[in-house]
Amino acid sequence: MVVLAAALLLPVLAYTLTVLVPFATSDLDELPLPELAAGALAPGWPHSGALDLAGVAALVLVLLGALLSLGGAALQLLALLPADRRTLTPWVAAALALVAVGSVATLYWFLSPLGSALTSWQLD
Template identity: 40%
Template structure:
């Protein structure tokens, strides 16, 4: 007579803390290069005091402003140029994944659902800002 053996139960434990941490890390990895390479030079050079149409006109060349003449200017310029494509592409993932995670964590870990929802709102706001008029003007200025 054959004996039945019980196989160990394989569980795919969902660890909400890791998902929330990864989600927040994705948001930071998308926004930090943009903030360092585009927003920082924009504010350091006092371009935020000018109308967006004047900033986007090409009158203020980023190659003649800070950080071009500093020691780390080349690195910041490259990060800024790459972030113009990197930021919207990387934010597309967390923006699409957010509602799925909120639905998945709603009963098991409500704190994680609330955290993901707040991070999702930040992702949507960042995408809206980057693709809006201010983001378009800064992209035009930076690509000059």
């Protein structure tokens, strides 16, 4: 359970630090979504090769981490439920459900209009 939470939270933290924080601080958030998706640059963007590479790596890792965490939480819940209810404490079930909800929310972010525009912009 802790491994699944770390597989979700660490890439989300890396994505936040390498993509979302520079995006918000460089006034790119004021651009219309079609311009952002087209790869527009703002004058305040800290454009460097290392930050761009780290952002793309974080993008890939956060998607893989969310899918891995969602699948792992679902498999653990399915494996524990029918066998013996005494082995599944309410805290473990709640933590696995929280990991699953966090994974779904992360995946939903990338499917949202802003998330998909930001992904297109990051990959340009």
